[in-house]
Amino acid sequence: MSLFAILKSTENKSGHSFDRSFDQCLKCTACASQCPVAAVRPDYPGPKQCGPDGERLRLKSSEFLDEALKYCTSCKRCEVACPSDVRISDIIATARSKYGNNSFKIREFMLSHTDLMGTLTRGSAPLVNKMTAIKPVRLVMDKALGIDRRRTFPAYAKTSFRRQYQNVAEQQAQFARQISYFHGCYVNYNDPELGMDLIRVLNAMNIGVRLLNKEKCCGVPLVANGFPDKARANARLNLANFEQAMADGSEGIISSSSSCALMLKDEYPHALGIDNSKVKSGINFITRFLANEFAAGNKPEMTPVNLKVAYHSPCHLIKAGGVLHTLNLLWEIPGLELQQLNSNCCGIAGTYGFKKENYETSQAIGSPLFRQIEESDADYVVTDCETCKMQVEMSTSKQVLHPLTLLRMALV
Ligand code: SF4
Ligand code: SF4
Incomplete structure (x- = not known):
């Protein structure tokens, strides 16, 4: 854990680590004005009350856990508005998994284990896509699992991105400049064409694209659905592969998902307590990387x-x-x-x-x-x-x- 993370977190009597940034709250309520949930749900107390105010009480007793915390979307708009760098969204997410009902829920497991679900549907994507689109199946998922029947599911691709990449791997190795691509679960299982677009654009700028030896879900859905330990295990595997890629001559790691990139670069230390300082400066969201290349004339x-x-x-x-x-x-x-x-x-x-x-x-x-x-x-x-x-x-x-x-x- 970095010194920064150690200074910003400590442990309560029960041995749970917690984020001390709630102490920095100025009670300005700037966060409340930006919360999209509070704007549409009168029963949601808002970021200040659920975050720093509630945390002081929860540290005294878990009985102060407000059920309404489950309505937070982890959008982090409150954190952007906060002038005092209070990690409001992280405080809420941690409180939910630390004090909430942690019994195993099949729905949360299915929604959060995106790479496992993608692997299980491999070879049967057309059938799965048809099934999840028909009304009776949606009704069963609604009643049995609590997944809303009105929600449209993203279609799974017939062939994963990693498999499609094999067709261009040799060609990628010819470029003098090499960058590693964290494709994430969505590109691998749902939208391989987006990964191929990334390769075409970077190749047109004389940059070759490598895949990591191995990667796992960045951890965003796992944290949101109460699986922080699994998210930590994934983070350790991802960071080990990032270090290996950079040691092997890769210029850095790019992601085409704004949420994955935020997690990998900025959130691992304080959301999961995992130090990413060895590779942090090399991780970039794709548009930042490309904008810098464009500005440099490439x-x-x-x-x-x-x-x-x-x-x-x-x-x-x-x-x-x-x-x-x-x-x-x-x-x-x-x-x-x-x-x-x-x-x-x-x-x-x-x-x-x-x-x-x-x-x-x-x-x-x-x-x-x-x-x-x-x-x-x-x-x-x-x-x-x-x-x-x-x-x-x-x-x-x-x-x-x-x-x-x-x-x-x-x-x-
Ligand atoms: S992270 Fe949660 S509390 Fe903060 S603005 Fe979004 S919904 Fe509101
Ligand atoms: S914006 Fe930050 S400092 Fe202001 S009330 Fe919200 S948490 Fe506290």
Whole structure:
């Protein structure tokens, strides 16, 4: 654990470590004004009360645990607003797993073990996709598991990204510059084409793409669903593979998921107590890496795309301070008319919006965004987050593209 993490956390009498950043709360209530859940649920006490205020009480007795903590989406908008660096969302997430009901729940297991579910569906993706789309199956999942029947499931790909990569692996090794790609569960099992877009864009900039020897889910859904120990094990495996990749000559690690990138680079130390300082500076969200390359003069040859797009900034990219990098990149695409949406949270928050008890909250949070999108005359919506894409495509008439896909469309 880094010195910083040690200073910011300590242990209570029962031996549980906890985040001491609640002591820094100034009671300014800036966080409350930014909470998308508090805006639509009058019964949610809000970030200040659930976070720093509640933590003081919970440290005295776990009986002070408020059931309403389960409604927090971990969007981290409160942390962005906080002038005193209180880790509000982490305090809430830790309190839920430390003091809450930790009995095994099949729904939480299924929603959070994304790499296991992807592996199990391998070879039967078309059947699984058909099954999860039909009404009677959705009804059973709703009644038996508590996964809302109105939620659309992302389709599984026939062939995983790692398998597709084998066709281009030799070609990638020819490039003098090499970067390692943390593809994450979504690209591997649901959207391998996005991974191939990343390869095409980087190859057009004379950079080869390597895969890590092994990678596991970054841990975001595991933390959100009460599996912090599994998230820690995954973090240790991922970091060991990052260190190995950099020792083998890779320039760094890139991710095309804004939530994975935030977790890997910024959240491992304080959300999981795992020190990532040896590789932290080498981890980048893809648009930051590309924007820096463009600024240094390494731009691919591009042709006008002649498209109008509306950009939605995901919560976790805002938290990472990465929105400007994506915008800088999009502004470089010739023939692209870019409208910035006045984005609040889209409401899905990873696995949150799949749960029956959260569905209405999820859609209520997202409705101002959906309205803006429907009122725009954009050809596509653009966003950096896979679950924002799922939510917007389910709730509006527009198709959603990743910035990488737009860049690939612009390549000569
Ligand atoms: S993380 Fe998001 S939902 Fe949770 S308290 Fe903060 S602003 Fe509200
Ligand atoms: S914004 Fe930060 S300092 Fe202000 S009330 Fe919320 S937690 Fe406390």
